[in-house]
Amino acid sequence: MKKTIRFTLNGQAVAVKAESHQMLLEVLRDTLHLTGTKYGCGEGECGACTVLVDGASVDSCIYPVFEIEGRKVTTIEGLVGERNQLHPLQKSFVENGGIQCGFCTPGMIMSAKALLDQNPHPGPEEIRQGISGNLCRCTGYVQIVESIARVAEKESANE
C-alpha cells in the first residue's frame, strides 16, 4: 500500500508516495528523477548508491524508503551550488584525476563528504577506510585518495 513520505531532500521539503517494499534509491531515481545516485549492485556491496541521511553515508539501495520519514537526505545533486558551482570535493575529483568512467564517483564523493564532515583532517589510512564501502574498477583508488586528501589539506590551510 502506498504511503506519503515527507523528508528534506537537498535542503528542500518533499513529499512522495511510496510502497513499503521500496528502497530509497528507487524513489530517488525513478520517482524524483535524481539519477546522479547510481545503481551498481542493489545489495549494498558496491557503494555506487551512497547518499547521506542526517549526515551519515548509507547505501540507498538497501535503505527502506519508509525509514526516511522526517530525515534529511543529501544526494550528489545537492552538493552542486548555485550557477553550477561544484562542491570542493567534486572540484578536487575533477582536478586530481579522481574520476575515470565516473560511475562510482557520486557515491565515492558522498562517502568522502561524510568522512570529512566527521573528521576534517583524515590521514591516508582513514581516507581509505572512509571509502572502503565504495568500489571503483578504473582508478585503483590512488587519485581518489589524493583528491580527498587535497580537500582536507585545503580545509586545514583555511583554518
Add this chain to the structure above:
Amino acid sequence: MSELQFIGKNHSRPDGPDKAAGKALYIHDLVRPGMLYGKIKFSEYAHAAIKHIDTSRAEKLPGVRAVITAYNTPEIRIGFIKDNFALKKDKVRQFRDEVAAVAAVDPETAAEAVDLIEVEYEELPGVFSPDEALRADAPLIHEFDSRGRPKKDNLVPVPWNFTAGDVEKAKQLSAVVVEDDFDTPLVQQSCMGTAGCIAEFDLMNNLLIHTKTQIPFLAQNDFNAALTAMGLKGRSTRVIVPAIGGSFGSGLDTHAYEYIAILLAYTTGKPVKIVFNRHEEFTALSPRQATRTHIIQGCDANGRLTFRDVRMVLDNGAYTSWGATTPSVMMLPISSIYRVPNVFYQTTIVYTNNTYCQAMRGYGNPQAAWAIESNMDQLAEKAGIDPYEFRMINANVPNETTPMGLNITTCGFSDCLQSVARELDWREKRGKGRSRARGVGMASLFHVGGAARVYRSDGTGVIMKLDDFGNVSISSGGIEMGQGFTAALTAATAEALGVSPDRVTVITGDTAICPWDVGTHASRGAFTACNAAILAADKARQKIFELAAEHFMARVSANLERRMKKQQGFQAPNLDAVGNPTASDFDLRQNFVFLKDRPDDPLLRVPLDELLREAHYRQQGTIIVTEAFYDPCHEMLDPKTCRGNISAAYVFGVQGAEVEVDEETGKVTVLKFAAAHDVGKVLNPQTLKGQIYGAIVQGLGYALCEEYKAHRGKNLNPNFLDYKILSAPDVDFPIHVECIETDDRQGPFGAKGVGEPGLVPTAPAIANAVYDAVGVRIKSLPITPEKVLAALRERKNKIAKEAEAAKGGSNVR
C-alpha cells in the same frame, strides 16, 4: 615541431565536471517516451533439450506487452562464427542461455512475467572442462557447425599455430631447459555500470539503439544483419553510446540481450529497455577465458634464450565471441618478448557447457604473460642467473624484427627493467628476505602500441568543424569509457590546430554523426584518433590560411581603423611593409591567426573567430569543415603462417613488487609496487598515470583474489561479496609509476597505446616475489592464502622427508 603547449601537461578531463555532479547520463539514466522494460528468461540447465515452453500465464499478466521465444520470432544468429542465437531453440548449452523474454510496462511486472514462463527440459550430459570435452566419447555441445555440417568433436574451428626456427633442435642444444604448467581462472570485467540498451524503431522500421558498446560501427553492422534476418533488409541502424560505466572488453561483442531488446521493440512498436542487474552482469555476460598453458623454455650457458615452446588450451564455453581471436595477441609475447630465435606456439580452443568467454583488457596477454614470466624466473634460477639480469640479457632492443615479423621501432625495455630494479632496491633485497618471508619479484610485458589489425580495417575517422565563434567540434568514432579518450583528443586537437582546449568539444558515440571506427580496443583509441585529429587539423589550418590570404589584411586594417577612432593619438603602423601575405605566411596559435615572421606583433594578428565570420558572412561565403580517416601502416597476420606486422608500434613495460607472506595464514601482503612503461610520449600525465594505477589494481585482483567460480557450469559467486575486487583499504602500499618516453614516429606526438598493458605483468610479478619471499611457486591464479599455505606445507614436508632420508642414510652408514 614547435614547443608543445598542451600535450604532456596535466589537463582535467572535459567529462569530469558532469560526472562529478552526477549529471553524466549512463544507459540506466535514459528514458524514452512510452518505454517498456524487457527481461530475459535464462536456462535452468547447463545442457538440456528444450521440450516445451509455456508462455500463456506470462502473457495473461496485466502490464505484459510481449512474450517472445525462438518459436515466435525470426532466427538471429550472432557471435564471431555465428554459432550462437539471440533466443535458443531446441536446446540450451549453458546456464545463461536465453530461452524467452518479455516486455512489460515496468520492471516488476517484467520480472514477475519471466517467473510465470514454464520451460520443460530434458537434461543432457554436460562437459565442464576442456579435458572432459576433448574425450572421444564426450557429448557434443554443437551437433552442427554454423554452416549446418555435422560436427565430430568439441573443438572451436579457430586454430592458432605459429612456428619459427627449429624448437626441437634448440631443445637439444640448450644448456638449461625448464618446463611447467600454468593456469588462469575465469575473471569478470566487473564494470561498476552494468550492461544495458534501449532499442526502438521509427515508422520506417529503422532501428535506433542506445547501447553500452565499445564497437558502435561493428555493432551497427551486426544489428543491420539482424534486421535482414527479421525481414527488414535495407533498413538502417543508428547506434548511440551513452556514458559508459566501465567496459574493459565487455563491449567488444554484441550480446544476445541487445538482439532481444530489438525483437521486443519490433514486436511491441515501443522502445524497450533491458538493463542487467548485478547478478545478471556476472552470470549473463562473458568473462575472460580460463587457460591452461604448458610452457618449455631454454637458454644457453650465457643465459641467452634459445627457444620457447607454448601449448595452450582455452575453455571457450558454449559459444564463440571475438575472444576466440585473443590467441593472435597472446602470440605477440609468446613469439616476441625477449629475443628468442626458435618458437613453437599452439592453441586449442574447446567448447564446454561453461559460460562462454570474451575478451577482457589485455586480450589474452595476461594469460600468456603469466606463463612466460613465471617460467622466466624458473629458468633464471636453474641457470643460476639473477632474474633481473636474465631479463636484461634477453631484452628486446629498438629497430629489430621479431620471428613473427613484428617491426619493433622504439623500445624502452631495458630502461623499464632498470627503473623497476632501482625502485625496488633489487640488488639489496632480492634473495635476502627469506628469513622475514619478504621478497621482490618482477615481470615484463610486450603489447601492441600502435593499434592492431585484427579486422580488415583498423581505421578511424574524425570530422572537424569550426563554428563562427572559433569553437571546434571534433566527432570521432572512438568511445570514452573512462580511459581518458576525450581528454586526449581534446588536447591533440587543440595542439594540432592551434586553439585552446576550452574551444574544443569532442563528440563520440553516434554512428549517424561520427565517422567509422573499428572499435575502442587494443589500446588504440588515443593512438588512432589523435593521429586522425592531426591530419584533419592540418587540412583545417591550410583552409584557414587560404582564407587569411584573402581576408587577413582587410581585418587588420579594419581593426586598426576602429582603434584609431576609439583611442586618441593612436598611430597605426604602415602596413605597406607587410605586403600581400600568402597562405604559407600564416600561423595559428592560441586562437589567433598571425604572420609567421611577426609572431609577437599584437597589431598584426586576427582572432580566429573574426576571420571565420569574415569568410562566412559574405556572398559565396564559406565555412570550415574537414575530415580525415587514419588507418595505421600495419598488416593483418597471414592466416597460414601467423606472420605479419600487426601493429604500427609496440610497447614494453616492467612491473615489480615487494611482498611479505604470512607463513601462518598464507596471506600475501604487497609492501610496495613499482611499474615502468614505455609509453612513447606522455599525452597527459594525470590521465595516463590514472590508467596505469587502475590497471595495476585490476592486475593485483587477478593475482590475488579474483575468480569467477562455477560448479558444473553454474556460477557460484555472482556478487561483489563473493567475487572480490580490491577496495581502497586493500591498496595501502605505495605504487610508483614511471613513464619511459621513446617518442615513436608513428604515434601522435610520439605516443603509443597504453590502455591495457598496466595489468599484463602484474600477476607474475607477484608470484615471482612470493617465490623470492618463501620459496614456493604458485602456478594457478589467483594466489590465494589457501594455495600459498598448501604449498608451504608441501615444501615443509618435503624438506622434513629429505632430512629424514638423509638421517636414515647416515644411520645405515
